[in-house]
Amino acid sequence: xxxxxxxxxxxxxxxxxxxxxxxxxxxxxxxxxxxxxxxxxxxxxxxxxxxxxxxxxxxxxxxxxxxxxxxxxxxxxxxxxxxxxxxxxxxxxxxxxxxxxxxxxxxxxxxxxxxxxxxxxxxxxxxxxxxxxxxxxxxxxxxxxxxxxxxxxxxxxxxxxxxxxxxxxxxxxxxxxxxxxxxxxxxxxxxxxxxxxxxxxxxxxxxxxxxxxxxxxxxxxxxxxxxxxxxxxxxxxxxxxxxxxxxxxxxxxxxxxxxxxxxxxxxxxxxxxxxxxxxxxxxxxxxxxxxxxxxxxxxxxxxxxxxxxxxxxxxxxxxxxxxxxxxxxxxxxxxxxxxxxxxxxxxxxxxxxxxxxxxxxxxxxxxxxxxxxxxxxxxxxxxxxxxxxxxxxxxxxxxxxxxxxxxxxxxxxxxxxxxxxxxxxxxxxxxxxxxxxxxxxxxxxxxxxxxxxxxxxxxxxxxxxxxxxxxxxxxxxxxxxxxxxxxxxxxxxxxxxxxxxxxxxxxxxxxxxxxxxxxxxxxxxxxxxxxxxxxxxxxxxxxxxxxxxxxxxxxxxxxxxxxxxxxxxxxxxxxxxxxxxxxxxxxxxxxxxxxxxxxxxxxxxxxxxxxxxxxxxxxxxxxxxxxxxxxxxxxxxxxxxxxxxxxxxxxxxxxxxxxxxxxxxxxxxxxxxxxxxxxxxxxxxxxxxxxxxxxxxxxx
DNA sequence: GAGCACTGC
Numbered sequence: 001x002x003x004x005x006x007x008x009x010x011x012x013x014x015x016x017x018x019x020x021x022x023x024x025x026x027x028x029x030x031x032x033x034x035x036x037x038x039x040x041x042x043x044x045x046x047x048x049x050x051x052x053x054x055x056x057x058x059x060x061x062x063x064x065x066x067x068x069x070x071x072x073x074x075x076x077x078x079x080x081x082x083x084x085x086x087x088x089x090x091x092x093x094x095x096x097x098x099x100x101x102x103x104x105x106x107x108x109x110x111x112x113x114x115x116x117x118x119x120x121x122x123x124x125x126x127x128x129x130x131x132x133x134x135x136x137x138x139x140x141x142x143x144x145x146x147x148x149x150x151x152x153x154x155x156x157x158x159x160x161x162x163x164x165x166x167x168x169x170x171x172x173x174x175x176x177x178x179x180x181x182x183x184x185x186x187x188x189x190x191x192x193x194x195x196x197x198x199x200x201x202x203x204x205x206x207x208x209x210x211x212x213x214x215x216x217x218x219x220x221x222x223x224x225x226x227x228x229x230x231x232x233x234x235x236x237x238x239x240x241x242x243x244x245x246x247x248x249x250x251x252x253x254x255x256x257x258x259x260x261x262x263x264x265x266x267x268x269x270x271x272x273x274x275x276x277x278x279x280x281x282x283x284x285x286x287x288x289x290x291x292x293x294x295x296x297x298x299x300x301x302x303x304x305x306x307x308x309x310x311x312x313x314x315x316x317x318x319x320x321x322x323x324x325x326x327x328x329x330x331x332x333x334x335x336x337x338x339x340x341x342x343x344x345x346x347x348x349x350x351x352x353x354x355x356x357x358x359x360x361x362x363x364x365x366x367x368x369x370x371x372x373x374x375x376x377x378x379x380x381x382x383x384x385x386x387x388x389x390x391x392x393x394x395x396x397x398x399x400x401x402x403x404x405x406x407x408x409x410x411x412x413x414x415x416x417x418x419x420x421x422x423x424x425x426x427x428x429x430x431x432x433x434x435x436x437x438x439x440x441x442x443x444x445x446x447x448x449x450x451x452x453x454x455x456x457x458x459x460x461x462x463x464x465x466x467x468x469x470x471x472x473x474x475x476x477x478x479x480x481x482x483x484x485x486x487x488x489x490x491x492x493x494x495x496x497x498x499x500x501x502x503x504x505x506x507x508x509x510x511x512x513x514x515x516x517x518x519x520x521x522x523x524x525x526x527x528x529x530x531x532x533x534x535x536x537x538x539x540x541x542x543x544x545x546x547x548x549x550x551x552x553x554x555x556x557x558x559x560x561x562x563x564x565x566x567x568x569x570x571x572x573x574x575x576x577x578x579x580x581x582x583x584x585x586x587x588x589x590x591x592x593x594x595x596x597x598x599x600x601x602x603x604x605x606x607x608x609x610x611x612x613x614x615x616x617x618x619x620x621x622x623x624x625x626x627x628x629x630x631x632x633x634x635x636x637x638x639x640x641x642x643x644x645x646x647x648x649x650x651x652x653x654x655x656x657x658x659x660x661x662x663x664x665x666x667x668x669x670x671x672x673x674x675x676x677x678x679x680x681x682x683x684x685x686x687x688x689x690x691x692x693x694x695x696x697x698x699x700x
Numbered sequence: 701g702a703g704c705a706c707t708g709c
Contacts (some may be wrong), residue, residue: 058707086709103709132708222705255706280705302705317702362708368709427709459704528709595701620702 214293435566
């Protein structure tokens with residue numbers, strides 16, 4: 001095996017780590033950083049006083065890299081070298097190098113924030129800026145100060161991001177380790193194409209006719225465009241004169257493709273044949289396709305974003321960042337010199353593209369993360385002042401605090417409650433963990449466990465859609481008892497219970513258009529949740545799945561009531577005369593039940609007066625996805641709580657209202673009085689909206 | 701009456 005570039009830097013790395021608590025490593029693709037950094041530190045004595053932890057954003061990466069390192073060191077996986085991912089801990093007393101997902105390290109941090117078992121923590125692939133990595137970066141900044149004498153932190157990042165990470169850690173040193181990529185020639189378009197689909201098609205055909213052999217990887221935004229391009233490419237390739245060029249195989253590659261279709265990209269092209277792989281950004285980092293020499297980059301990606309002022313998600317096509325563009329180009333240089341065709345002018349790359357992708361922390365609902373941070377009980381912890389590499393907006397943090405307050409996980413002073421502490425233990429979004437705790441009180445924990453597990457796996461349950469022929473779920477696919485009309489949560493529960501009654505038969509899944517893997521995942525999640533519930537809630541509880549339908553629970557009243565408590569921030573009230581809804585909260589939104597819902601109308605064709613929803617998603621219109629009917633009396637206490645809410649106190653104290661951009665603070669209001677006034681203005685608007693709401697209700 | 705990129709505890 002050729003010597004990895006990083007090994008020439010061993011001395012330099014050890015010297016730098018010795019003298020600094022934090023070091024940033026810029027490790028380009030193929031540098032060997034993921035497998036070698038831990039071994040270098042191990043060789044130089046850093047495992048004598050503790051374990052070396054290496055975090056990865058993805059499970060497969062944690063497992064495969066651990067396997068490689070164990071092999072290189074000639075040890076059994078799980079002994080000196082091990083890994084820990086959800087549902088699977090392959091470490092032992094002997095383990096001194098441990099690969100783990102960043103989510104697992106956060107969980108460990110919850111039971112012991114000092115992470116004393118570790119002498120070194122390496123945050124690998126930090127430039128991907130996953131939500132978990134960003135929280136870990138903030139925690140590491142505190143931790144290195146606390147454990148100055150016995151903890152080293154290494155952060156690997158991309159060229160464009162290294163300086164910023166270094167500044168965040170008091171200008172810590174940056175080491176650059178070259179990679180082993182072959183040079184990639186970048187070719188730009190002179191202008192933006194009107195249709196990037198047509199433009200990709202033309203470029204692909206040009207390559208096929210003119211360029212020597214080598215596979216082509218095309219980055220598109222989503223399944224629809226991928227399917228269109230695959231069809232068009234097939235047509236056009238067949239239309240080429242026979243013998244004028246080599247054969248072609250055209251393969252789609254995206255996340256909702258069944259696994260057996262995904263692995264087709266791993267079998268190499270037969271002789272005298274070129275492969276075209278039309279992919280989403282799954283091929284950017286998650287899957288590496290060998291044999292690629294040409295990359296076509298549309299310059300776009302589909303991104304999910306959360307709007308904290310409306311509580312809605314949307315899925316938008318946005319421009320990629322420079323880091324992403326370079327990552328895509330790099331996919332052409334893994335086996336030999338390559339070419340990357342960018343379907344945009346170079347001026348767009350230089351002037352329009354952001355240097356780095358907007359981190360997930362600025363695009364997500366933060367309720368879960370804020371609850372997590374609050375329950376760590378860090379000293380002087382005002383969440384609005386927590387030191388993030390890229391702070392989320394104040395609005396986003398306040399949105400999270402309000403959500404947490406409404407579901408009783410923090411009190412009116414922003415302190416974590418007993419309930420909140422238990423919720424933080426559960427690997428679920430706060431609405432679902434609150435539902436579980438309430439269900440335990442109401443004697444329907446078993447059902448709630450199933451609902452929460454099904455919702456965790458929901459997107460993996462259904463097979464890939466095939467051009468509009470497939471509905472979400474068949475309206476009455478199975479022999480379900482009455483009651484599923486109460487809502488999607490209830491139907492999910494009944495589906496799982498049906499599967500349970502046939503002893504988790506995989507054929508049953510196939511017969512009912514459910515992905516076996518998704519259902520198995522649900523089963524794992526449910527088991528894990530039951531175990532955690534048994535640990536945190538005292539007293540006996542019933543977690544077994546029901547063997548038969550409970551006749552006395554046809555209306556699922558307790559379960560729906562538990563959902564209402566858990567989803568206190570996700571309630572909606574139907575309009576008087578039609579089936580549109582208005583969300584109940586500070587800024588009411590007009591929304592509709594998603595057409596895929598199984599929620600049933602009454603004899604007048606009207607939907608229930610009150611519902612909970614799992615999420616709001618804006619596509620063609622704002623929709624509530626996964627909806628369940630609730631009763632008006634259950635809503636009243638929540639409305640009262642909404643009235644009492646004072647967001648100023650929830651963060652845990654503040655001195656100034658700040659807005660930060662690129663790490664620099666811009667003080668908007670210096671004195672507390674000014675801040676209070678600014679917030680009061682908004683509060684009075686909220687109050688007015690509440691008054692109108694209550695008046696309307698009284699009229700009914 | 702619509703359609704969803706990718707991860708993870």
